[in-house]
Amino acid sequence: MSSAQRPHRVLILGGGFAGVMTAQALERRLGKRRDVEIWLVSRDNFMLFTPLLPEVCSGVLEPRHVVMPLRGMLHHQSTWCITADVEAIDTQGHVVTVMGGDGDPHRLQYDTLVLALGGITHTFGIPGLEEHAVGMKTLADAFGLRNRVIEMLERAELEDDPRIRQADLTFVVGGAGLSGVETAGELEDFVRRVRRHYYPKIGEGDIHTYLVELKNEVLAELPPEMGAFARQRLERRGFEVRLGTPIREVREAEVVIGEGEVIPTRTVVWTGGVRPAPMVARSGVEVDHAGRVKTRPTMETSRSTAFAIGDCAVIPNVEDPDGRPFAPTAQNAVREAKRLAANIVARIDGRPLSPYRYRTIGTLASIGHHTGVGVVFGIRVRGWIAWFMWRGYYWSRVPGINRKVRVGLDWVLTALFGTDPVQLKVEDASSALGSTGRRRAPVRDRDTSD
Amino acid sequence: MSSAQRPHRVLILGGGFAGVMTAQALERRLGKRRDVEIWLVSRDNFMLFTPLLPEVCSGVLEPRHVVMPLRGMLHHQSTWCITADVEAIDTQGHVVTVMGGDGDPHRLQYDTLVLALGGITHTFGIPGLEEHAVGMKTLADAFGLRNRVIEMLERAELEDDPRIRQADLTFVVGGAGLSGVETAGELEDFVRRVRRHYYPKIGEGDIHTYLVELKNEVLAELPPEMGAFARQRLERRGFEVRLGTPIREVREAEVVIGEGEVIPTRTVVWTGGVRPAPMVARSGVEVDHAGRVKTRPTMETSRSTAFAIGDCAVIPNVEDPDGRPFAPTAQNAVREAKRLAANIVARIDGRPLSPYRYRTIGTLASIGHHTGVGVVFGIRVRGWIAWFMWRGYYWSRVPGINRKVRVGLDWVLTALFGTDPVQLKVEDASSALGSTGRRRAPVRDRDTSD
Structure with missing residues (x-):
């Protein structure tokens, strides 16, 4: 042409x-x-x-x-x-x-x-998943989850009804593959850290975290021992890990899993399918x-x-x-x-084409708390050394010196100063002055299914 | 009680x-x-x-x-x-x-x-201002203006129609008080820098900037000579400064000012009233x-x-x-x-109250390009020294060592690496998976008034 x-x-x-x-x-x-x-x-x-x-x-x-x-x-x-x-x-x-x-x-x-x-x-047609869960694929997903978690802490701080409070303070991650485990590890880290520093009126024991996976293993991408290690570490940090357990339905303030177990929660993160x-x-x-x-x-x-x-x-x-x-x-x-x-x-x-050939270097996952697991050049690594390799590898992959410096400094500064619960709401960024400037609830309250 | x-x-x-x-x-x-x-x-x-x-x-x-x-x-x-x-x-x-x-x-x-x-x-009932202009009071305003400016550069790069292109590349700031002048200075700096580094297909001369003010002076908060200095500097950088000129009406792709002058533009920033x-x-x-x-x-x-x-x-x-x-x-x-x-x-x-008394230390304004103007302890300052004092004063006012370090590093890194045209669109942050993920036009296209 x-x-x-x-x-x-x-x-x-x-x-x-x-x-x-x-x-x-x-x-x-x-x-x-x-x-x-x-x-x-x-x-x-x-x-x-x-x-x-x-x-x-x-x-x-x-x-x-x-x-x-x-x-x-x-x-x-x-x-x-x-x-x-x-x-x-x-x-x-x-x-x-x-x-x-x-x-x-x-x-x-x-x-x-x-x-x-x-x-x-991919939601596999699970009822309520599209409507009530958040994903972890885009920047909007990351912002959405962050703001929802903070919103839940703020609501819980002022909530008298223990049932509503429990749903506010329970966080469920669906899918225990690489993306799910990394999200779960980081989320739990974040929730507990901001609670300690910024929401001391909420008790440590009031926060509940779940990891729900349809398969019978955590981190199916890695050898079974590595998945078992990740599972043990997450459980030690308070995660209820449910394997071989499908998510049946997500409602506004609860999720139904397995054989009908109901977990009260307003925060379901879905990483179970692409x-x-x-x-x-x-x-x-x-x-x-x-x-x-x-x-x-x-x-x-x-x-x-x-x-x-x-x-x-x-x-x-x-x-x-x-x-x-x-x-x-x-x-x-x-x-x-x-x-x-x-x-x-x-x-x-007009020259001949060649096939793509490549043998993977390995796979690494960060599971939070400065802990990682993975396989590199066929060697299994875990603990802080795997976490350090994980950071080093991805840092080396960040394009350009500008971003490398900024990401590196972010890591140093967060290690020094910790994180914070700022809830950036720029969702009406496209609106002109006519915007009413009204608060929009990050979690929909259109109907109450519970 | x-x-x-x-x-x-x-x-x-x-x-x-x-x-x-x-x-x-x-x-x-x-x-x-x-x-x-x-x-x-x-x-x-x-x-x-x-x-x-x-x-x-x-x-x-x-x-x-x-x-x-x-x-x-x-x-x-x-x-x-x-x-x-x-x-x-x-x-x-x-x-x-x-x-x-x-x-x-x-x-x-x-x-x-x-x-x-x-x-x-405050829009003073100026027709179209609420609908088409952006303010500069909130984070959402700052994001909205940034994303709109980038959108305009992206559209202009691909636009063949010279009239549409001119409206895309013309930026109008309404109000030449402290907030207006600082916004104008920073906006012009940003537009020209990202054009040079990221949109070289757009000519430098294709970008037009206006500063429109109802009063007869720039920076009415400061002595007249300081306003005159700011005006001269902004004009040298390409601003068309229109004093004693009201904004009559803002339409989707143009603004009417003064005695009926029509400026084609899709970006009007309004800082003229609170x-x-x-x-x-x-x-x-x-x-x-x-x-x-x-x-x-x-x-x-x-x-x-x-x-x-x-x-x-x-x-x-x-x-x-x-x-x-x-x-x-x-x-x-x-x-x-x-x-x-x-x-x-x-x-x-049950003790008696006291009146508030205070004599202002002074007023400083940054007008971009490492230039400032102001009055401090009754002494008039201008040029880079005023800009440096401006930064130093506000840096000293940033609460907490964490934020001070981060703001300081941002300034250093931007000086080293420059800025970039990333258009963060997190406006659907509150949506769940059900979000269509469709692109929303940052500028409304509901009607074409031109």
């Missing part, structure tokens, strides 16, 4: 690790070439460094320090960053419809498409049962002009003896991006 | 400088006394350090660093912080109705009331024509059990030869609070 007049346009959909790293790798590969241009469509004008999100929730890190402006990461004159939502993808007509800040739909044509739309939280962005399945490329794009080892899709990468793709691992595809991790996304950029340039230049 | 059984309850309405400093001064005066308790009602669970708000807008400072958690500033066991909106004040019945996070109204009885509700933005919170006038105490509480020099109102302080009060200056009341500044609010706390304790103990 490209002509001598017009550069070949690579349109990348998605501003997460996969999409942004692909754009960066393409810029490096293209160098001073002017026959290819990159268009990157992202919902936000920044890339979120997701592994550190739980620490934004607890206030250890400033939100702006874990996001990197896209225009600071991509520098070519022929690269365009478009802050917009993807509305529709037509891989047959080579056109993508996006909705930008002006509220009008725009049609973007492309020569090569990269699907890097990642995943969204599914690909739904418009991927409607884009005209072949997808699997879960809606993820089926690719070849080269990341080509069933359409020759479209590639897929990251959490919205299933990329076969040619070296895996059991034929399992690559795991949907940030580590893989970053490596896939380099291979994909090379393959896109090879395709444009 | 107090009895031997129950402590005397001082209810303070308002979590700004005036209210929080009164509570702090009361805690200090009361020491270990247990016969008086303090209830502080605040819309947010923190105090906003308003003088640094424009630097939050430009991203020089992190939002959390210019707010202090109330529970970190007030420590007595008998002090209660209530995060709620004030709905109604009944000074005859000694009861205040507040709306808390649970969405239910609560009635709070008091023995002594302190009205410290401050001011809200009025007291409206429920003050309905509280049953005597107010002036503007709705501010008329007090004696002791800050007593027309009701013996109610005091008023800060921007919602007119406190006569017994030493002023022209009989002018004290100016509504943070400096005065902080000093008034100490006097008021002493007077409240004196009233409880």
